[in-house]
Amino acid sequence: MSIDLKTIKHISKLSRISVDDQKAEKLAGDLNSIFEFIEKLNELNTDNVVPLTSVAETTLKLRSDEVQSENIRDQIIKNSPEDNEDFFVVPKVVE
Amino acid sequence: MSNITSQSLTSLVKNIKDKKLSSEEITKSFVDRSEKSKELNSYITEDFSNAIEKAKKFDQSPNLDLKLPGIPMAVKDLFCTKNLRTTAGSKILENFIPTYESTVTQNIWNEGAILLGKLNCDEFAMGSSNETSFYGNVQNPIDKDLVPGGSSGGSASAVSGQLTPITIGTDTGGSIRQPASFTGTVGLKPTYGSCSRYGIVAFASSLDQAGPMAQNVEDCALLQEVISTYDTKDSTSTEYKRNHYSKELNKDIKGKKIGIPKEYRVDGMPKEIEELWQKGIQYAKDCGAEIIDISLPHTSYALPTYYIVAPAEASSNLARYDGVKYGFRAKGENLIDMYEKTRSEGFGAEVQRRIMIGTYVLSSGYYDAYYLKAQKVRKLIKNDFDEAYKKVDAILTPSTPSSAFKIGEKKDDPVSMYLNDIFTVPVNLAGLPAMSIPAGHDANGYPLGLQIIGKAFDEQGILNISYAMEDKINFKNKITDWWIK
Numbered sequence: 001m002s003i004d005l006k007t008i009k010h011i012s013k014l015s016r017i018s019v020d021d022q023k024a025e026k027l028a029g030d031l032n033s034i035f036e037f038i039e040k041l042n043e044l045n046t047d048n049v050v051p052l053t054s055v056a057e058t059t060l061k062l063r064s065d066e067v068q069s070e071n072i073r074d075q076i077i078k079n080s081p082e083d084n085e086d087f088f089v090v091p092k093v094v095e
Numbered sequence: 096m097s098n099i100t101s102q103s104l105t106s107l108v109k110n111i112k113d114k115k116l117s118s119e120e121i122t123k124s125f126v127d128r129s130e131k132s133k134e135l136n137s138y139i140t141e142d143f144s145n146a147i148e149k150a151k152k153f154d155q156s157p158n159l160d161l162k163l164p165g166i167p168m169a170v171k172d173l174f175c176t177k178n179l180r181t182t183a184g185s186k187i188l189e190n191f192i193p194t195y196e197s198t199v200t201q202n203i204w205n206e207g208a209i210l211l212g213k214l215n216c217d218e219f220a221m222g223s224s225n226e227t228s229f230y231g232n233v234q235n236p237i238d239k240d241l242v243p244g245g246s247s248g249g250s251a252s253a254v255s256g257q258l259t260p261i262t263i264g265t266d267t268g269g270s271i272r273q274p275a276s277f278t279g280t281v282g283l284k285p286t287y288g289s290c291s292r293y294g295i296v297a298f299a300s301s302l303d304q305a306g307p308m309a310q311n312v313e314d315c316a317l318l319q320e321v322i323s324t325y326d327t328k329d330s331t332s333t334e335y336k337r338n339h340y341s342k343e344l345n346k347d348i349k350g351k352k353i354g355i356p357k358e359y360r361v362d363g364m365p366k367e368i369e370e371l372w373q374k375g376i377q378y379a380k381d382c383g384a385e386i387i388d389i390s391l392p393h394t395s396y397a398l399p400t401y402y403i404v405a406p407a408e409a410s411s412n413l414a415r416y417d418g419v420k421y422g423f424r425a426k427g428e429n430l431i432d433m434y435e436k437t438r439s440e441g442f443g444a445e446v447q448r449r450i451m452i453g454t455y456v457l458s459s460g461y462y463d464a465y466y467l468k469a470q471k472v473r474k475l476i477k478n479d480f481d482e483a484y485k486k487v488d489a490i491l492t493p494s495t496p497s498s499a500f501k502i503g504e505k506k507d508d509p510v511s512m513y514l515n516d517i518f519t520v521p522v523n524l525a526g527l528p529a530m531s532i533p534a535g536h537d538a539n540g541y542p543l544g545l546q547i548i549g550k551a552f553d554e555q556g557i558l559n560i561s562y563a564m565e566d567k568i569n570f571k572n573k574i575t576d577w578w579i580k
Contacts, residue, residue: 003455011455016435017442018432037399038402046468051471056526076420079192079421090419
């Protein structure tokens with residue numbers, strides 16, 4: 001299997017990471033060597049194996065549906081790169 | 096009292112309790128040594144003047160019943176600390192100041208410890224040499240231009256260089272044990288579910304665990320006792336009876352069955368690692384343990400499995416860095432352009448690489464072939480350990496396939512860098528506890544570590560084995576203070 005530049009561009013779009021041609025070339029090389037290494041898993045027959053999703057073999061606990069944090073809007077907004085005190089601000093999305 | 100910084104945590108605690116040392120004296124000593132050790136680049140953010148203020152305050156009305164009374168401590172910069180910048184080694188969090196505290200660090204402050212600052216690490220804990228940090232390489236106190244390992248490289252460097260008496264790191268695939276091995280220090284990765292992940296910057300949520308890094312096993316046991324608590328804020332935190340690890344620590348491991356997995360004898364492993372392992376086996380025998388040969392047949396599949404599971408989880412976890420809610424934002428022509436430029440400029444090369452791998456293995460058409468396949472192999476790896484633990488109490492292996500390497504040596508070859516974690520990764524996939532203890536030196540005088548892997552939630556068992564072996568090994572770290580002018 002080989003990851004070509006078209007695939008890199010596709011993954012970069014899905015990842016929301018902009019990639020120029022030079023960076024795409026480098027990534028294709030790196031990802032191909034990593035996937036070559038990963039292909040080793042195909043040696044194993046896993047048809048009847050149940051996938052392991054978590055090592056914590058317990059059912060997740062439920063808690064009662066109660067409000068636990070009071071008015072923390074200021075704390076939430078505090079680290080945003082741009083806000084107008086009440087809201088996060090993003091580039092215009094509706095013309 | 097001279098050379099305060101060379102004392103173990105246990106000895107510092109005793110000296111405070113016996114009123115032979117004040118918190119201020121101790122804190123000033125570590126601050127002073129840290130100030131002289133800038134060349135190591137162990138710290139990302141210092142909080143020294145606050146630390147001294149807190150120490151003075153502690154001394155005014157000292158509570159000597161606490162477990163870490165007035166003890167200064169620096170922590171890995173992956174733990175959110177309220178009102179003190181937390182970067183995860185990334186540019187994207189360069190200006191992030193948490194409004195809340197991680198559970199693990201809160202537990203530490205509740206026992207009387209004082210924050211010295213935040214320690215360098217690989218970006219989002221993705222790396223084995225600390226070279227992916229946006230804040231620069233960290234020097235290994237063992238020798239100039241030697242990597243301290245990673246991702247908890249700043250933590251390992253700071254403990255080994257005596258800039259902090261003890262610290263905490265995080266371990267997703269070896270990030271506590273590998274740097275401990277590279278710096279001649281002790282590191283414990285607890286069982287998944289032992290320490291709360293609340294407030295730790297997430298990398299791969301089914302693998303991440305916080306744990307102590309120390310100069311010796313006793314100190315490690317004490318800190319583990321403090322940080323391991325059940326926490327409702329982490330849905331995978333496990334409720335079980337936690338030991339008083341430091342109180343119950345003992346060297347009696349007579350009759351303990353220790354397994355030696357033949358699959359860890361990998362091709363191309365240096366002779367000195369094999370010799371170290373044999374020495375370790377002899378030490379264990381000398382302590383009265385019974386050695387049993389075992390097989391973990393799927394060991395060689397662990398690393399490829401890890402490099403699907405960890406990036407998949409990372410790509411999902413790191414989706415939150417979008418330049419909107421917190422962190423760095425780049426200018427863009429529209430919303431999508433802003434996202435793409437923010438992430439391209441805000442993340443470093445290794446993090447981008449892993450996000451792309453993760454996105455690819457989770458994408459439509461590839462999920463079954465990669466992600467599902469990896470989850471199935473992960474089950475086989477866990478089954479191997481379950482089988483082995485029917486016969487043995489613990490497993491002994493080398494911690495790493497080599498000693499520390501030079502800065503820059505493996506930077507451009509991701510696969511060769513990943514191979515560093517070949518002995519540590521299976522443990523994370525199976526969710527088990529494991530420790531690295533220093534056990535010898537290579538021809539250059541660089542430290543080498545042995546790994547003791549335990550049954551789930553048997554931290555006490557591996558602490559005791561490590562404690563007994565430490566006594567026999569009698570390791571001395573060769574630190575020359577070369578960086579202090």
